[in-house]
Amino acid sequence: MSSSDSIRMEKLCYSIGGRQILKDFDFHLERGVNRTILGVSGAGKTTILKLLLGLLEPDSGKVFIGNLCITGLPEANFMQQRKRIAIVFQGGALFDSMTVGENVGYRLFEEGRLSQDDIEKTVLEKLRFVGVEAALNLYPAELSGGMKKRVAIARALAADPDYIFFDEPTTGLDPIGVYNICNLMQRLQAEGKTTLMVTHDLATAFATSQRFTFLHKARMLFEGSEREMNSSRIPEVLEFLKPTDRSLFI
Numbered sequence: 001m002s003s004s005d006s007i008r009m010e011k012l013c014y015s016i017g018g019r020q021i022l023k024d025f026d027f028h029l030e031r032g033v034n035r036t037i038l039g040v041s042g043a044g045k046t047t048i049l050k051l052l053l054g055l056l057e058p059d060s061g062k063v064f065i066g067n068l069c070i071t072g073l074p075e076a077n078f079m080q081q082r083k084r085i086a087i088v089f090q091g092g093a094l095f096d097s098m099t100v101g102e103n104v105g106y107r108l109f110e111e112g113r114l115s116q117d118d119i120e121k122t123v124l125e126k127l128r129f130v131g132v133e134a135a136l137n138l139y140p141a142e143l144s145g146g147m148k149k150r151v152a153i154a155r156a157l158a159a160d161p162d163y164i165f166f167d168e169p170t171t172g173l174d175p176i177g178v179y180n181i182c183n184l185m186q187r188l189q190a191e192g193k194t195t196l197m198v199t200h201d202l203a204t205a206f207a208t209s210q211r212f213t214f215l216h217k218a219r220m221l222f223e224g225s226e227r228e229m230n231s232s233r234i235p236e237v238l239e240f241l242k243p244t245d246r247s248l249f250i
């Protein structure tokens, strides 16, 4: 696979207020491989997504979208590349003052490439895909948590990205909500989208990804498949997996 079909971090260092969040962090998201970055709360998972999107500037190291190193570039110089990536933010980040339809169509409307008719068509198509077309004219405050997440996914899909980042997409949902989101992610993958999820929810991770990266104390402690993770002897990985060991509860 060529480097034009991937998003990468090389030797990335990032700190906030004197605390090192990432140290010499290497990460590679190839097109077609669905990955999850795992780590405890506060480990720096959301920060990684922001760095990959160029929303934060690293202390050192580089981020590449395809062949372009975006580190140090003004935003306008990598907008084209960034449009290949969409993100579903941790809290959904919907605009409260806009309807569901306006939220989903917002980016297309801003871009001004499509007619109003075509935007409306795209909005409905994406809402149908996530199964909440009936909410078209509702406001975010009128939606359940699971619906909000699905609307946020529809909004991410509106611009037809190649890569979709998911920040804790199932946190706070009931089992049916979790199933719906996992199912949606699998359908997107079947359509050729590449997904990168960050989460501490192992069940969602194992249901939707093939490769796993474990972030611990600013470093990548593990990288591999589910099978490799389950047979890992790294103490911190074992500790992270422990809550899934049912024998502990009997």
Ligand SMILES: Nc1ncnc2c1ncn2[C@@H]1O[C@H](COP(=O)(O)OP(=O)(O)OP(=O)(O)O)[C@@H](O)[C@H]1O
Pocket (backbone or CB within 6 Å): 016, 017, 021, 039, 040, 041, 042, 043, 044, 045, 046, 047, 048, 090, 200
């Ligand atoms: N704007 C900020 N100012 C100060 N500290 C911050 C800021 N953003 C993040 N942090 C700190 O950086 C660390 C990493 O934050 P981040 O949000 O990336 O963690 P996370 O792994 O996504 O956590 P969670 O699982 O709770 O979402 C945390 O300790 C957090 O408190």
Ligand SMILES: [Mg+2]
Pocket (backbone or CB within 6 Å): 045, 046, 047, 090, 167, 168
């Ligand atoms: Mg987070």
